[in-house]
Amino acid sequence: xxKLIWLIIAGILAxxxxxxxxxxxxxxxxxxxxxxxxxxxxxxxxxxxxxTTRTLVQIExxxxxxxxxxxxxYQPEFLPKRSWKKMMERLxxxxxxxxxIEKEDNKKIVKYLLANASDSKKLYGEFNEFLESIPKNQTxxxxxxxxxxxxxxxxxxxxxxxxxxxxxxxxCNACHKKAQNGDYNERYIDIPNYxx
Numbered sequence: 001x002x003k004l005i006w007l008i009i010a011g012i013l014a015x016x017x018x019x020x021x022x023x024x025x026x027x028x029x030x031x032x033x034x035x036x037x038x039x040x041x042x043x044x045x046x047x048x049x050x051x052t053t054r055t056l057v058q059i060e061x062x063x064x065x066x067x068x069x070x071x072x073x074y075q076p077e078f079l080p081k082r083s084w085k086k087m088m089e090r091l092x093x094x095x096x097x098x099x100x101i102e103k104e105d106n107k108k109i110v111k112y113l114l115a116n117a118s119d120s121k122k123l124y125g126e127f128n129e130f131l132e133s134i135p136k137n138q139t140x141x142x143x144x145x146x147x148x149x150x151x152x153x154x155x156x157x158x159x160x161x162x163x164x165x166x167x168x169x170x171x172c173n174a175c176h177k178k179a180q181n182g183d184y185n186e187r188y189i190d191i192p193n194y195x196x
Contacts, residue, residue: 059073059075059180060108060109060112062105062108062109062112063076063109063112063113066101066105066109067099067109070097070099071170071171072171072172072173072179072180073180074143074172075116075127075182076112076113076115076116076117076118077116077117077118077123077127077130077182078118078127078130078143078146079117079118079140079143079146080117080118080119080131080134080139081113081114081117081119081120082139083117083139083140083141084110084113084114084117085110085114086139086141087141088106088109088110088113091106095141095142118130118131119131126148126152126184129148130143130146130148130149132148133146133147133148133151134146134147142170143170144168144169144170153169156169160175160191160194163192163193165192165193166191166192172184174191174192175189175190175191175192176188176189177189177190
């Protein structure tokens with residue numbers, strides 16, 4: 001009889017232990033599931049955010065109007081202050097074109113460019129890579145001459161660039177479909193006549 005009672009007690013303890021273990025396991029699984037759901041939700045929210053624009057400012061309408069008329073209004077974060085200053089001082093010979101604008105407009109645009117140049121604030125991602133690659137003793141005027149730009153485009157075949165839909169490596173919008181928003185992520189590259 002005592003043996004039977006001990007067996008029943010042992011059985012009850014074993015069942016209780018298994019149930020407690022199952023409860024712990026279920027709680028751990030629930031916590032893991034909640035953790036991964038939260039992580040997935042955050043990933044989903046972040047996935048479509050541009051990777052390089054988190055520190056970028058809105059493109060100034062006057063800058064976009066004056067400079068974006070002939071080419072893309074490049075984000076000021078591409079170049080340091082010294083480059084923008086030099087470029088805006090020489091608009092009468094802007095890469096072989098007279099791009100002179102009203103004096104007041106020039107002042108406003110210069111103020112915007114200098115306030116948002118790559119060396120005016122802390123940058124992250126690719127724009128920081130651009131800044132870090134520019135030697136301190138150089139004042140690049142072409143974004144396409146920046147070492148980081150060259151590195152990123154070194155494997156792009158010339159036939160992609162020379163086609164009439166692109167024409168020049170400086171025509172970012174032709175292949176980077178979200179370039180005007182400051183997003184140069186590879187998933188948004190679509191080369192005319194060649195695809196993604």
